[in-house]
Amino acid sequence: MLGFIAARLVKAVFILLAILVLNFVLIHAAPGDPAAVMAGEAGAADEKFLQDLRERFGLDQPFAMQLWTYMRGAVQLDLGYSYRQQMPVAELIWDRLPATLLLTATAFVISIVLGVTAGVLAAQAQGTWWDTLISAVALIFYATPLFWVALMASLLFSVVLGWLPGFGYQTIGANYTGLDRVLDVGKHLILPASTLGLFFTAIYMRMTRASMLEVSRLDFVKTARAKGLRNSVIQRRHVLRNALLPVITLAGLQAGQIVGGAVLTETVFAWPGIGRLMFEAISQRDYNVILGVFFISAAMVLLFNLVTDILYGIVDPRIRIAT
Amino acid sequence: MKTFRFLTTVAVIAMASALAAEEPVQGGTLNAVIQPEPPGLMLGLIQNGPTQMVAGQIYESLLRYDTDLNPMPSLAKEWSKSDDGLTYTFTLQDDVVWHDGAPFTSADVVFSVDVFLRETHARLRASLVHVASIEAPDDKTVVFTLNQPFGPFLGIFEVGTMPMIPKHIYEGTDFANNPANNTPIGTGPFKFQEWERGSYIHLVKNEDYYLEGKPHLDEIYYQVIPDAASRAVAFETGQVDLLPGGSIENFDIPRLTAMDNVCTTNAGWEFFGPHSWMWLNMHEGPMTDKNLRKAVMHALDREFARDALWNGNGTVAKGPVSSVTRFHEENTPDISFNPEKAKEYLAASGYDGETLRILPLPYGETWQRWAEATRQNLAEVGINSELVATDVAGWNQKVGAWDFDMAFTYLYQYGDPALGVARTYISSNIAQGSPWNNVSGYVNEEVDALFADAAIQADDAARQELYTKAQDIIVDDVPVAWMLELEFPTIYRCDLKNPVSTAIGVNDGLRDAWLVQN
Numbered sequence: 001m002l003g004f005i006a007a008r009l010v011k012a013v014f015i016l017l018a019i020l021v022l023n024f025v026l027i028h029a030a031p032g033d034p035a036a037v038m039a040g041e042a043g044a045a046d047e048k049f050l051q052d053l054r055e056r057f058g059l060d061q062p063f064a065m066q067l068w069t070y071m072r073g074a075v076q077l078d079l080g081y082s083y084r085q086q087m088p089v090a091e092l093i094w095d096r097l098p099a100t101l102l103l104t105a106t107a108f109v110i111s112i113v114l115g116v117t118a119g120v121l122a123a124q125a126q127g128t129w130w131d132t133l134i135s136a137v138a139l140i141f142y143a144t145p146l147f148w149v150a151l152m153a154s155l156l157f158s159v160v161l162g163w164l165p166g167f168g169y170q171t172i173g174a175n176y177t178g179l180d181r182v183l184d185v186g187k188h189l190i191l192p193a194s195t196l197g198l199f200f201t202a203i204y205m206r207m208t209r210a211s212m213l214e215v216s217r218l219d220f221v222k223t224a225r226a227k228g229l230r231n232s233v234i235q236r237r238h239v240l241r242n243a244l245l246p247v248i249t250l251a252g253l254q255a256g257q258i259v260g261g262a263v264l265t266e267t268v269f270a271w272p273g274i275g276r277l278m279f280e281a282i283s284q285r286d287y288n289v290i291l292g293v294f295f296i297s298a299a300m301v302l303l304f305n306l307v308t309d310i311l312y313g314i315v316d317p318r319i320r321i322a323t
Numbered sequence: 324m325k326t327f328r329f330l331t332t333v334a335v336i337a338m339a340s341a342l343a344a345e346e347p348v349q350g351g352t353l354n355a356v357i358q359p360e361p362p363g364l365m366l367g368l369i370q371n372g373p374t375q376m377v378a379g380q381i382y383e384s385l386l387r388y389d390t391d392l393n394p395m396p397s398l399a400k401e402w403s404k405s406d407d408g409l410t411y412t413f414t415l416q417d418d419v420v421w422h423d424g425a426p427f428t429s430a431d432v433v434f435s436v437d438v439f440l441r442e443t444h445a446r447l448r449a450s451l452v453h454v455a456s457i458e459a460p461d462d463k464t465v466v467f468t469l470n471q472p473f474g475p476f477l478g479i480f481e482v483g484t485m486p487m488i489p490k491h492i493y494e495g496t497d498f499a500n501n502p503a504n505n506t507p508i509g510t511g512p513f514k515f516q517e518w519e520r521g522s523y524i525h526l527v528k529n530e531d532y533y534l535e536g537k538p539h540l541d542e543i544y545y546q547v548i549p550d551a552a553s554r555a556v557a558f559e560t561g562q563v564d565l566l567p568g569g570s571i572e573n574f575d576i577p578r579l580t581a582m583d584n585v586c587t588t589n590a591g592w593e594f595f596g597p598h599s600w601m602w603l604n605m606h607e608g609p610m611t612d613k614n615l616r617k618a619v620m621h622a623l624d625r626e627f628a629r630d631a632l633w634n635g636n637g638t639v640a641k642g643p644v645s646s647v648t649r650f651h652e653e654n655t656p657d658i659s660f661n662p663e664k665a666k667e668y669l670a671a672s673g674y675d676g677e678t679l680r681i682l683p684l685p686y687g688e689t690w691q692r693w694a695e696a697t698r699q700n701l702a703e704v705g706i707n708s709e710l711v712a713t714d715v716a717g718w719n720q721k722v723g724a725w726d727f728d729m730a731f732t733y734l735y736q737y738g739d740p741a742l743g744v745a746r747t748y749i750s751s752n753i754a755q756g757s758p759w760n761n762v763s764g765y766v767n768e769e770v771d772a773l774f775a776d777a778a779i780q781a782d783d784a785a786r787q788e789l790y791t792k793a794q795d796i797i798v799d800d801v802p803v804a805w806m807l808e809l810e811f812p813t814i815y816r817c818d819l820k821n822p823v824s825t826a827i828g829v830n831d832g833l834r835d836a837w838l839v840q841n
Binding site: 030031032033034036037038039047048049050056084085086092095096099151154155158159162165166167168169170172173267268269270272273276277279280282283284285 | 359360362363445448499521523525542544546547552553556557559560562713714715719720754757758
């Protein structure tokens with residue numbers, strides 16, 4: 001197993017480097033550069049102004065030199081400087097990371113717990129009105145655009161009912177500390193985390209249900225029934241455990257996106273996370289920020305893919321034997 | 324008679340109560356929206372809209388301007404101009420200190436303008452070519468000597484154009500990388516307190532402000548809310564009290580202004596005079612044909628655009644100079660909506676039915692819809708067009724590279740044609756790579772001469788005559804298709820009094836604002 005992990009890690013480093021180069025090329029191929037965007041925001045510019053900006057950020061260098069400079073920094077974990085935010089990218093990402101982790105991790109937990117539970121219930125009640133209801137609700141959440149759900153949730157719970165704050169991470173100016181701060185942040189977290197979680201809940205639900213039904217028709221389940229095992233034991237030990245494999249794959253993919261943030265949810269709810277940072281950086285051609293966020297996201301996806309593979313081995317002994 | 328006396332007494336009491344009610348109250352927290360989040364707050368280095376909106380409370384300049392663009396005292400309490408229009412002398416306010424306690428003197432003014440801003444401020448630099456020297460004969464006096472008279476000189480002392488920078492902090496340093504840029508120090512009514520990136524910027528009252536009793540507010544929070552619909556929700560739910568102009572989509576304005584205790588004003592943009600038009604590409608292609616340009620101009624139903632897309636806010640433009648900018652000419656040649664006239668010009672043109680590329684301004688829904696309405700207007704008179712989708716960076720690149728037939732834009736006029744209008748039409752300002760110069764590629768030597776002459780006149784009447792001529796010629800040549808003089812309503816809770824009292828509105832007006840305490 002250790003050899004397997006080491007080989008995967010080495011492969012991951014090369015993949016990361018390739019991703020960095022590819023991202024660098026793609027971003028620089030997009031029309032416009034950060035100097036022009038910044039000058040545009042200032043409403044006026046002369047040649048000197050643009051030249052000064054390009055020199056300051058090294059944008060006047062040949063493309064290959066810019067790529068070399070960036071890669072040299074990146075391998076030393078120096079992600080460069082944000083042209084627009086005027087601060088180091090690593091610091092910027094570090095500042096936004098807690099908010100993003102809180103949001104995406106909460107959504108992750110919500111979606112797994114709700115999705116798997118609903119999937120199991122629907123599978124056990126296959127063909128009944130419970131199954132139809134759960135499947136229909138899941139389908140609605142899956143099919144509805146996330147930003148629309150976010151806006152409607154904000155409108156209903158914030159404007160109409162006045163129960164929850166509609167945006168932000170905390171009550172600005174309240175300066176809460178201790179438990180009051182935890183409760184305040186928690187209150188602000190409910191709408192964005194639920195909105196983000198609902199989409200994945202629907203996917204988990206459908207995947208768990210389909211997988212459970214498939215597994216429950218296999219021979220070893222019939223054997224278990226023939227042995228006279230109780231239904232709850234069969235469902236828990238034999239069906240659910242085997243049905244979880246595709247769910248784990250999906251969870252691995254979702255977990256990989258945790259650090260990348262949630263662009264739409266963070267934008268609608270003014271959640272100060274990494275997804276929003278990336279969205280703004282793209283429109284402002286803030287190359288280093290975009291590359292920095294992509295780098296971290298790619299690293300996380302690779303890491304969670306590795307974790308998923310390891311988990312596979314634990315859940316399914318056949319895979320463990322094969323490796 | 325008694326009844327009359329009684330009524331008079333009641334009226335006097337009512338008036339007195341009303342006046343008392345309008346008496347400024349000290350204290351309170353103002354929550355405002357800021358969007359997008361500014362890249363920094365050091366106004367000497369960054370002059371984009373959101374930076375000016377926040378940093379305009381932290382920094383000050385020598386003058387402010389009322390909504391008729393008349394100069395008012397700010398850091399200068401008095402000023403005078405010599406008879407030959409070459410020397411301007413400013414006397415500074417007494418007892419002004421920087422936020423770190425150091426005294427503000429004329430040496431700071433000389434450093435700010437002659438050293439710092441000459442190096443960093445592209446727009447001011449264009450005006451400073453007229454300045455031969457800046458001297459400080461004593462701590463309270465600054466003398467600007469010009470090479471030749473420069474008509475708009477007294478109009479360049481607005482805080483976004485000429486912010487005062489502390490010499491004792493910046494002299495001899497690398498301006499762009501000075502650590503003080505993260506904790507800006509000005510002389511303004513509010514001091515920088517905290518910036519939680521992605522969430523809010525917090526300013527607090529400057530207790531040592533040189534004007535007795537000001538500012539009235541204790542603190543201001545600028546909240547960063549990236550989505551326009553969420554900004555509207557934040558106002559509806561009472562989480563913010565002030566939506567600066569342009570904060571929300573136009574279609575949300577009627578809903579919010581219909582709420583109780585909500586006030587709105589279109590004032591506070593006079594200095595900027597945001598003027599919108601479509602660049603018509605005269606470098607090459609079909610728009611080089613003057614008849615086609617005139618056909619486009621007459622095809623545009625700008626009243627419809629104002630009423631349907633801008634909720635009635637704005638004025639249909641008569642030409643290159645906005646009606647809020649000095650030396651505007653009202654009686655320019657006719658460019659009104661007239662489809663029949665448009666068809667006549669189209670028939671006289673060499674247009675052969677090719678599809679023209681329209682570049683919308685990627686600033687949100689209103690602009691996108693405006694481009695769609697324009698496309699429909701053009702189709703109605705027989706001009707084919709298509710919309711080219713871009714984001715902001717792509718728009719900058721395409722406009723700067725003249726890669727379009729028609730391109731939406733709007734620019735500020737800064738109160739005077741020499742500062743914000745000439746740049747769009749003079750031939751010496753044609754250069755690829757910038758979307759803020761003479762992008763159309765318009766060349767008319769007579770117009771060049773008129774603008775050059777008008778800028779260096781000291782006498783306003785002479786300037787008016789020259790600018791009137793220039794406006795007539797330009798409107799007849801149609802190098803751009805003028806759309807609307809834009810208006811961006813500032814929406815606020817009526818408990819907030821006097822948020823807009825100058826020509827740059829909430830950018831420097833919160834010094835005089837106060838909150839009714841309930």
